[in-house]
Each structure stands twice: as C-alpha cells, then as structure tokens.
Amino acid sequence: MSKNNNSPSTTPNFGSGSTATQQHHNNNLTGVEHIQFSEQVDKALEEVLPHKDPFDTSLFDPIVYINTNFPNEQALNEKLESYIIKVKKKIQRVDEDILAAVRKQSSAGVQARKDLEEARDTIQSLFKKIHEIKSKAEQSEQMVQNITKDIKSLDYGKRNLTVTITTLKRLHMLVSAVDKLTLYTQKKQYKQVAELMEAVNELLQSFEKYRNSIPKVQNLFSRFESVKKTLREQLFQDFKSLDAHKNSGRENVQQLLSEACLAVDSLGDAVRTELISQFVKSRALHVYDMTFREGKEESKLERIADRYKWLLKVLKTYQEQFGDIFPDYWCVPQEITIEFSLMTREAIVRMLQNGKDLSGKTLYSVILSTIKFERDMQERFYDPDEAEILVDIQQQKKLLEQEEKALKELSMKVEKGSPESDEILKKQIKITLKRRELEKQEQEFTKTSSLDSLLKGGAEGAIAAEKQKKKPKFKFNLIGFISSCFEEYMNVYIEYEEESMRETLAKIIQKETWDMNSEYSSSQDLFMYIVESMKSCSALSKKRTLFELVEKVFKKYLNNYADILMHKLPKIQSIAQPTTVATTGASTTSGTTASQGASSLMSRLGMGNILNTNEIVTTDKKAKLTEKEEMLVFYIINSADYCQQNIEMVEEELRETLQEPYCDQVDLSDEQGKFYLLLKSGVEVLVNNLMNVMEKQFTEMLSISWAHVDTVGDQSNHISVIMQTLKDAIPFLARFLPTTHFKFFCDNFILSFMSTLTSCIYKCKKFSPMGAQQMLYDVSCLTKFCLRELIIIGDPNRFDKDDVASFSKKVDIKAQKIECILRTILQPNDFLVGTYLQYAGSDHSVAELTKILELKDLQKNEKQQILENYQKEVKKRQQGSQQEQNNSTSSSSTTATSGTPGTTSLTIGTATKKMEQVVSSSMSFIKKFNLNN
Structure with missing residues (x-):
C-alpha cells in the first residue's frame, strides 16, 4: 500500500474530492480490489438484503465517513480511541458470525448428500413399478381384443x-x-310438383355416387331429367298462352300460373331468370321500340320525360294484370325497370351522339327529369336489409364522434364566453341529440330484427328462414343508372x-346605379345567381x-366582376407619390383614354356586344374627387367587402355539397384576394384624396423660411387648417365605411401623412434653433390633439379603449421619428450624436444622420467630425454589448470550492492511517480463516 496518499500535502480536501480519488482511497483502505456493481444490481441487492450499515452501501466513501464522525481535530483526539475499540468489537462479532455460518454450512452439506442418495433410490424404485404397470396394461388390452373379436363382426353385419x-x-x-x-x-298440378321436386332432389343426392355404376339408378336420373325438361317446356307454354284467357276463366288461369311459379322456383334460379327475362321483353316492354321509334315526336331528347311516364303506366298495368301471379320476391317490376333503363340509356346515348345542335338548356331539362325518375324508382324498389341499416347507423355515429372530437379540440383554443364558444356549444348539443336519436333507432331496430330469430331453432327459426328466403333479392342501385351517360356531354x-x-x-352591370343610397346592388344579384x-x-x-x-364559370366571372369594379374605381394621384397612381390594378397608360380602357376591358371579358362601355367608363386621373366620386368609391369598397365575405360562405357551401375527391379541391382564395386588393385600392384612393385636399397646407409649410424664424409662438396656421380639415372629413368617411375598413383607412392615412410630413421637413432645407423648436411644437400639437384620436373624431364610442390605445401607439411611433429629426437639430454639436441615437433607437443610419445634418447650419468639417463621432459611438456601443454578452456567459460557469489546508489535512491523514490499520487487520483475519477451511 502506497504511503504517499497519507501525507498532509497529498491528502484531498474532504467534500470536494473527485470520484477517481475516492476510488483510490477505497482500494488503499481495504487492501483488496473493489468490485463496483451496476446501479440495477445494487438496487436489486438492496431490495433482497436491506442494510443499515454504511459500510454495506455501494456508494460508501471512507473520506466522507471519516469527516462525518470526526469533523475537527478536537473530535479526533477525544473519540478516536473509543471509536477504534468499538470498530474492533464489531469486527470480532462479524468474524464470529462468519465462523458460525461456515460451520453450519459444513454440517448442512453432509445432510444434503444423504438426502440426495435417498431420493435417487426412490426414483429407481418408482421407475420399476411403472414398467410393471405398463406391461400388465398391454396384457389386459390384448385380452379385451380377443373377447370382443366376435362382437365386432356382428356389429359390422348389423x-x-x-x-x-x-x-x-x-x-x-x-x-x-x-x-x-x-x-x-x-x-298440371304444379303445387304438388313443387313439393315433390324438392323431395326428389334431396333423395337423388344420396344416390349421386351410384349414378354411373348402377343401371337402375342411372335410369332414374335420366327419367328425372326428362320430367324436368318436359315441365320447363310446359311452364313456358302456359305463360305464353296467358293472353288467350283474357275474358273467360282468367281466375282459374291466374291460380294455375301462381302455383306454376312455385314449380319454376323448384327448377332453379336459371329457369326463373330466363322466364322473367322472356316475360319482360315479350310482354311488358314489347311495344317500347314501336312507341319511341326513331323519327317520331315522342322519341326526341327533349321529350325524355314521356318515356318515364310511359313506364309508370306499364308498371301500373303489370300490377293490375300480373300482380297476383308473380310472387314479390321475383322482383318482376324491378326487372322491368332495369330493362327499360338499359333501353332508354342506349337511346339517349344515340341521340347525344347525333345531336349536333344540342343546347345546354335542353340537356339540363333532360338530366333533371332523368335524375328525378331514378330517385323515384330507387325509393319505390330499393329495400335495404337489416345489415345495411345497422351499418348506416354505425357510420353516422362514427361521423358524429369525429365531428364532436374536432369541436372539442376547437373549444380548447377559443376563449370561454366568446361568441365562437357559444356557437361551438350549440353544435355540441345538436350532436348529442342526434347521437341519442341514432342510439334509440339502433335499439328499436335490434329488437325487431329478424336476424335474432334466424339464430333460434324450432318452428320460429324455420318461419324466419322461410321469410328470408322469400325476401326480394333486388339490390340494383338505380341512382346514376341512366344519368351517368350524360357525363361525357356535361x-x-x-x-x-x-x-x-x-x-x-x-x-x-346595366342595371347598376353606382349609388350608395340605392337599394339595388350588383354584387348581391351576382351572388344570388351563383347560389341558384x-x-x-x-x-x-x-x-x-x-x-x-x-x-370554369364561377371563378371566371367573379374575376370579371372584380375587374369591372376596379376599372370603375376613380383614379387619383397622391402628392406623396406624384409619379404613381395609387389604385393598384386600375391605372391606364398615359396615351389611353378611360373610354378606350373600358372598351378594351369589355372585349377581354367577352361582353363587347352586350354591355355598353359607357356603363363602366371612368374619368381620367385627377387630383381631387367630387362628392359623387367619393360616394362611388364608398360603394365599390362596400361591394368588395360584401363579395369577399360571400366568397368564403360559397366556398364552405361547396365543400359541404361536393363529394370526394372534389370537396377538398375547392379553393376560392385567389378570387377572395382579388376583392381584398380592390378594397385596399379603394381605401388608398380615399387616403390619397384626403392628402390632396391638404396639399395647400403642405405647400404653405414649404414656403416658410424656417432658417430665419427667431421666435416660438402658437401653432402655425397651416397646422390649424390641417387639424380642422381632418375633424371635418373623418366623421364623413366613418359614416360610409364599415368599421373594420375605416380603421384600415386610418392606419393607411397615418402612414401616408407621416411620410409626407417627414418628406416636407427634409425639403425645408435649413432650420434655425427657433425654427426647429416651432416645427417640433407644431408636430406635437398635431399629434396630441388630432392624430392620436383620429379614429374617434366625431364619435368617442366608435372604438373601444384597447383599439384607441393601440392606434395612438402607432401614431406615437411615427411621430417619434419626426421628433428625432427636430430634437437632433436643436442639440449642440457635442451632444448631437447622443441625442440622435437616443431618439432613433435601433433604427439609425449614417444616411439618415447625413440628411439631418443638412438641415442644420454647419460647416463641412463640422459635419465630417459629427459623422466620425457617430461611427465611433456606434462601434463603442457594439463592443460594449458584446462584452456584456461575454460576461453573462462566463458568469454562468462555477468553480469548485476548495477545503481549508493545514490542521484539517493533518487530522484527516492521521484518521485515515488508523482506519486503514483496523480494516487491514480484519481482512487478514478473514483471509486466514478461509485458507484454513
């Protein structure tokens, strides 16, 4: 074990040591390799063997443990010896527990080997007994077979x-x-024939395998086929001779043929189909070709409705003469209708192919009659079965669920209590009521459904099966059966x-009066026609x-109508943009008169021969509008607004009406956008007209020598006139414009007015300090007492407070730009750059500052010096901003705190040595014990 780690200079600061250092100390303390399990294994071991001893945890850190027990040098001196004694006793108890466990395991091993030997002997004994049982079972089986051998032979014989x-x-x-x-x-006892036919068919099935091997059976099959052939010929002959009994004995014949239908059923579907087809062609529709022979008046396409009326008479005659003969489930009237529809479809196709001068009006009438006929016949004949009704109910319920889910998602995005929220709530209530109605229908239908009785046995099941068998099997969908042939000619x-x-x-357009006071409106008539x-x-x-x-039609003529309105819109030139016509899309080239423009438009729209160009001719470009022209602009704006809103409604209606895949392809956004452009152009005309009305006041402002103004007085005369002009004009405009478009007008007017005012300030060339002060005062009065309240002039309740505040904010932003120019002019050279940057905010530039300096009486070198100061200041501010960003980034990183060196390191080093000695002694004892055993 290395001792370097125990020196004070290398002892880590407890509480901030790295994981690698802690692992190194663990190895030094134990003297053995430290096994580190995965987090999942440690968690599993803790669940199976919960521990309270800190030495047992996988995250045990000796340094943290020592610091916890000996926080300082005094604690180390006072508690170390007693703690070591305590640890030694604990180690001794653990050693004793280990020794006892090892001895116990040794004695348990001997007992386990003994139990294993006993189990092995028991299994061998059990195997022998099983073998003996199996042998005896085989002997018993052989004995039983010998006993029953004779009985099997008797059983086979029986x-x-x-x-x-x-x-x-x-x-x-x-x-x-x-x-x-x-x-x-x-x-001709056909009822008995039908009953016997079913029995004979059933009996013959059991002799089918002997058909070619036994002569007697083969003869029976031949006789039966001969009888069926004779029966078929006889039945067809009886139906052919039906007309011979029109007067005498008809009731007997009807009874006979009614029973004959049962015999036809017994011969199979093919015979029944052949008989029905022969009856339909030779009896029901045999005079169709004669009645509607080509060249006759009744055969013309425009008289197609006569054919449908003729069929109704045929069906009525059939019901009177043959309704009691043919059973309903044969669907003879339906077959008559299908054959008639096929013949009529072929006739229509021939007429369409030969109809060179076919008119759309005739085609529309023919298609309408055909569709009505198809729907009437479908309603008369088509009888959906139980399964189809249930499927239809389930599909409706599924659609309601999808709609309800969409409304729920929409309601989460809409504010509660709003009109949209109330509308969604109404739709949800309707869906709930509709779903309850469908569920009620489903329950009632399920109770009366014959599908349940078909699953039951006995007489009830037999009756239900018979009803199902006799039920009409007609499933033709007559919708589109004839009318589909018109698709190629639509x-x-x-x-x-x-x-x-x-x-x-x-x-x-000819009826249009272009008058706001008139009740007639061309836009309303246009959309009424489109809807119809x-x-x-x-x-x-x-x-x-x-x-x-x-x-091909709706889009084209919506665009044509928009072009007509655009052409009718008066053209006016703005003083702010003297070379551009404000009305987008309505300008004409300089050499073309308004009359020529209208004529060209009518020719392009294909109305040159129908519409007089005087109906839409407009005046040439002019500076100001007359009152009549203003009313025309109001009318066009309102018409464009009406069209824009109704286009959206028509589009929604089309999406609901059209079927897949066309319902998702409808898009009238371009047409809606064109009317919005028209509306915008009308508003721009009004803005430019109002600006032109104030042209004299702007000219008066330019005529003042602002460089020689030496005093500041009340607001200038031209400002007072502008304010009065706006106070007179705004209520008039608000009366004829919809609220939303009036606000749009005000927004556009502010942009145009402020732009023109700024341009005029730059055109004033030079400003004295007093001149700049006077101009600043004029702008302030105009903004504060007029422009900020522009949208509510004449009616304080025209808009709510939020709309007024929002509009005032826009005005202040535009006015601040002008204020920036004038306040910069007022500043001494040393403070000019700071003032400009302060009021310009982020929207500053060298070009703008250069234009402002032209308004101030400065020498060339002074201007150059100010521009250099501006560039230095901008660069300085950019560097400062970058430095702040860097400081913000660096402050987010933190550094690890270090422990206190000195006595603490020495104390920890001493404690670490003693703990290593105790642990090493314990591990040596355990190793020695394991080697001895």
Whole structure:
C-alpha cells in the first residue's frame, strides 16, 4: 500500500474530492480490489438484503465517513480511541458470525448428500413399478381384443344391414316420387310438383355416387331429367298462352300460373331468370321500340320525360294484370325497370351522339327529369336489409364522434364566453341529440330484427328462414343508372351556364346605379345567381360537373366582376407619390383614354356586344374627387367587402355539397384576394384624396423660411387648417365605411401623412434653433390633439379603449421619428450624436444622420467630425454589448470550492492511517480463516 496518499500535502480536501480519488482511497483502505456493481444490481441487492450499515452501501466513501464522525481535530483526539475499540468489537462479532455460518454450512452439506442418495433410490424404485404397470396394461388390452373379436363382426353385419334397408327404402321412395312427379306434371298440378321436386332432389343426392355404376339408378336420373325438361317446356307454354284467357276463366288461369311459379322456383334460379327475362321483353316492354321509334315526336331528347311516364303506366298495368301471379320476391317490376333503363340509356346515348345542335338548356331539362325518375324508382324498389341499416347507423355515429372530437379540440383554443364558444356549444348539443336519436333507432331496430330469430331453432327459426328466403333479392342501385351517360356531354351544360352567367353579369352591370343610397346592388344579384346556379347543378351532379362549373364559370366571372369594379374605381394621384397612381390594378397608360380602357376591358371579358362601355367608363386621373366620386368609391369598397365575405360562405357551401375527391379541391382564395386588393385600392384612393385636399397646407409649410424664424409662438396656421380639415372629413368617411375598413383607412392615412410630413421637413432645407423648436411644437400639437384620436373624431364610442390605445401607439411611433429629426437639430454639436441615437433607437443610419445634418447650419468639417463621432459611438456601443454578452456567459460557469489546508489535512491523514490499520487487520483475519477451511 502506497504511503504517499497519507501525507498532509497529498491528502484531498474532504467534500470536494473527485470520484477517481475516492476510488483510490477505497482500494488503499481495504487492501483488496473493489468490485463496483451496476446501479440495477445494487438496487436489486438492496431490495433482497436491506442494510443499515454504511459500510454495506455501494456508494460508501471512507473520506466522507471519516469527516462525518470526526469533523475537527478536537473530535479526533477525544473519540478516536473509543471509536477504534468499538470498530474492533464489531469486527470480532462479524468474524464470529462468519465462523458460525461456515460451520453450519459444513454440517448442512453432509445432510444434503444423504438426502440426495435417498431420493435417487426412490426414483429407481418408482421407475420399476411403472414398467410393471405398463406391461400388465398391454396384457389386459390384448385380452379385451380377443373377447370382443366376435362382437365386432356382428356389429359390422348389423350396420351393413341397416344401410341396405335404408337405401332400399330411399330407392323405393325415389321411384315412387319420380312416377308421381311425371303424373302431376301431365295433370298440371304444379303445387304438388313443387313439393315433390324438392323431395326428389334431396333423395337423388344420396344416390349421386351410384349414378354411373348402377343401371337402375342411372335410369332414374335420366327419367328425372326428362320430367324436368318436359315441365320447363310446359311452364313456358302456359305463360305464353296467358293472353288467350283474357275474358273467360282468367281466375282459374291466374291460380294455375301462381302455383306454376312455385314449380319454376323448384327448377332453379336459371329457369326463373330466363322466364322473367322472356316475360319482360315479350310482354311488358314489347311495344317500347314501336312507341319511341326513331323519327317520331315522342322519341326526341327533349321529350325524355314521356318515356318515364310511359313506364309508370306499364308498371301500373303489370300490377293490375300480373300482380297476383308473380310472387314479390321475383322482383318482376324491378326487372322491368332495369330493362327499360338499359333501353332508354342506349337511346339517349344515340341521340347525344347525333345531336349536333344540342343546347345546354335542353340537356339540363333532360338530366333533371332523368335524375328525378331514378330517385323515384330507387325509393319505390330499393329495400335495404337489416345489415345495411345497422351499418348506416354505425357510420353516422362514427361521423358524429369525429365531428364532436374536432369541436372539442376547437373549444380548447377559443376563449370561454366568446361568441365562437357559444356557437361551438350549440353544435355540441345538436350532436348529442342526434347521437341519442341514432342510439334509440339502433335499439328499436335490434329488437325487431329478424336476424335474432334466424339464430333460434324450432318452428320460429324455420318461419324466419322461410321469410328470408322469400325476401326480394333486388339490390340494383338505380341512382346514376341512366344519368351517368350524360357525363361525357356535361361540357354543353357548362357552356350553357357560362353563356347564361355572362348575359346575367351584363344585365346586372346595366342595371347598376353606382349609388350608395340605392337599394339595388350588383354584387348581391351576382351572388344570388351563383347560389341558384350552384343549387341547380348540384341537383344534376355533386362531383366533376359541379367542380368544373366552379373552376370554369364561377371563378371566371367573379374575376370579371372584380375587374369591372376596379376599372370603375376613380383614379387619383397622391402628392406623396406624384409619379404613381395609387389604385393598384386600375391605372391606364398615359396615351389611353378611360373610354378606350373600358372598351378594351369589355372585349377581354367577352361582353363587347352586350354591355355598353359607357356603363363602366371612368374619368381620367385627377387630383381631387367630387362628392359623387367619393360616394362611388364608398360603394365599390362596400361591394368588395360584401363579395369577399360571400366568397368564403360559397366556398364552405361547396365543400359541404361536393363529394370526394372534389370537396377538398375547392379553393376560392385567389378570387377572395382579388376583392381584398380592390378594397385596399379603394381605401388608398380615399387616403390619397384626403392628402390632396391638404396639399395647400403642405405647400404653405414649404414656403416658410424656417432658417430665419427667431421666435416660438402658437401653432402655425397651416397646422390649424390641417387639424380642422381632418375633424371635418373623418366623421364623413366613418359614416360610409364599415368599421373594420375605416380603421384600415386610418392606419393607411397615418402612414401616408407621416411620410409626407417627414418628406416636407427634409425639403425645408435649413432650420434655425427657433425654427426647429416651432416645427417640433407644431408636430406635437398635431399629434396630441388630432392624430392620436383620429379614429374617434366625431364619435368617442366608435372604438373601444384597447383599439384607441393601440392606434395612438402607432401614431406615437411615427411621430417619434419626426421628433428625432427636430430634437437632433436643436442639440449642440457635442451632444448631437447622443441625442440622435437616443431618439432613433435601433433604427439609425449614417444616411439618415447625413440628411439631418443638412438641415442644420454647419460647416463641412463640422459635419465630417459629427459623422466620425457617430461611427465611433456606434462601434463603442457594439463592443460594449458584446462584452456584456461575454460576461453573462462566463458568469454562468462555477468553480469548485476548495477545503481549508493545514490542521484539517493533518487530522484527516492521521484518521485515515488508523482506519486503514483496523480494516487491514480484519481482512487478514478473514483471509486466514478461509485458507484454513
């Protein structure tokens, strides 16, 4: 064991030693290799063998243990000797326990070997007994086989005799049944034939394997096939001769043929299908081709409804004449309808292929009649079974669960008590009521369902099975059976709708008065037409046709209407931007008149021959709007707002109406965005018009020689006029603009006004200190007493406090930029840079400071010196910011505290030596004991 670790200079400071140092001390103290188990193993050992002794824990640290027991030198001197005696006694007890355990284990080993020998002898004895039992069992089995050998032969003989007797009885029954079947067929006793046919089929199944090996059986099969052939021919002949008994003996014939249907059923599905098909073509629909022969007036496409009426008469005649003959589960009326639909579909396809001048109006009428016919027939014939009804209920419940989950997630994002929250609550209540209704229907249907009775035995089960057997098996879906043939020709309908909408839009624009006071609105009429057109088309198709109508017609004419409104919007030039027309999308080239622009627009929209260009002609660009033109701008803004909102509603309605996959492909966001652009352009026209009204006051401000102003007085005259102009104009604008768009107008006006004011300040060239002070006072009065309260001028309750505070904050931010310019001018050269950086904040630049210095009467070298000071100050602030960041990063790291050297190290070293001696003595004793044993 190395002694270097015990010297005071190398003893670690307790409480801050590293893991490696602690492990090294552990090894020195014990003198043996320290085994470190994993955390999971230590945890498992602690659960099995819980310990209280600190020496037993895997995290035992001798240094920490010594520091705990001897915190200082005084404690070491007073307690060390007594502690060592205590540890030695403990070690002695442990040694004694170990010795006793070893002796006990030695005696237990001897006893264990003795028990093992006894168990081995017992197993061998048991194995011998099992072998003897197995041998005796085999002997007993052989004895039983010898006893029952004769009995088995008798049993086989009895079984063969029983089979022979049964077979002979069945053969006799089969012969008798075939004879009776032949006789009943000749006498046309079809009810008895049907009953015997089922019995003969069942008997023949048991002789199927002897069909080709026994001549007698082969003969019976041949006779039966001959009887079936004769019966089939006789039945078909009886149904053909039905018309011969129209007057005399019809009741007897109906009774005969009604029983004949039972015989047809016994011959199999193929015979029944052939008979029904022959009846439908030769009896029910034999005059169809003659009635609607090509070239006749009734055969024209526009008279397709006559064919559907004709079928209703055929079905009525069938019910009167043949309803008592054919059973319901044969579904003869349904088969008549299917055959009629196939023939009508072929006729329609031929007419569509040959119809060169097919009009959209005719096509719409034909499709509407066809769809109505299909729905009527579907409702009349289609009878869903129990399983389909249950599946439909389950699907509805699943959809309700999905909708309820979506509403629950949405409610978590919406503030409680808000209108949106109330709306969600109403929808959740409706879903709950609907789910309860579905559950009630499901319970009632389950009680009356015949599916339960089918699972029961006895007479009840037989009756239910018979009902299921007799139930109509008609499962054709008549929806789209005929109307699907129109899909390839729906472009004609789309073209018809496009032409109709083009004419409608032209009429709407012709009727438009462009007057806010008029009750008529072209935008309302346009959307009424779109909604009606959408409803009409959805009655025909909720898939591709409706989707194409949206893509090719609705979108096109919404964009056309937006272009017309944009062209109608007056054009005005802003004093802030003298070379640009503010109305986006409404500008015309300098050489083109408004009339030429309108004519070009009408030609592009395809309305040149329908709409007079005077209806949408606009005046050329001008500086100010007349009152009538202002009202026109208000009207266009409100129309654009109406269209924007209704486009969203139409899109939602289309998503609910269209079927997969088209419902997710509807997107009218571009059209909505175009009307928003129109609305924005209208607001910009109003902003520029108001700015142009105040053009004279801005010109007056530029005419003042600010460099020679030597006193500061009350606010300037042009500022008073501007404030009065705004106080007169704002209530007028607020009266005709929707609240949200009025706020949008105010936001845009502040941007334009502050930009123009800043530009004018820079154009004033030079400012004296008093001139800058006067300008600062003017701006302060204008901001404080007018601009900050712009949105509530004329009506303090127009907006709530939060909206007013938010708007005032925007105004203050813009005003601060102007204040920065003027306060920088007022400062002496030494303080100018600091003042500029203070008011400019992070939005400062050399270019802006250079422009500000041009407003101050300075020499060139003074300007250069100020700019150099600015760059130095900016660099200095950047370095200071970087240094603060570095200090913040370094302060987050901490250093380990060190212990106190000196007497403590000496004390710990002494304690460590004595503890090592005690532990080494104990380990030597244990090793010696193990070697001796």
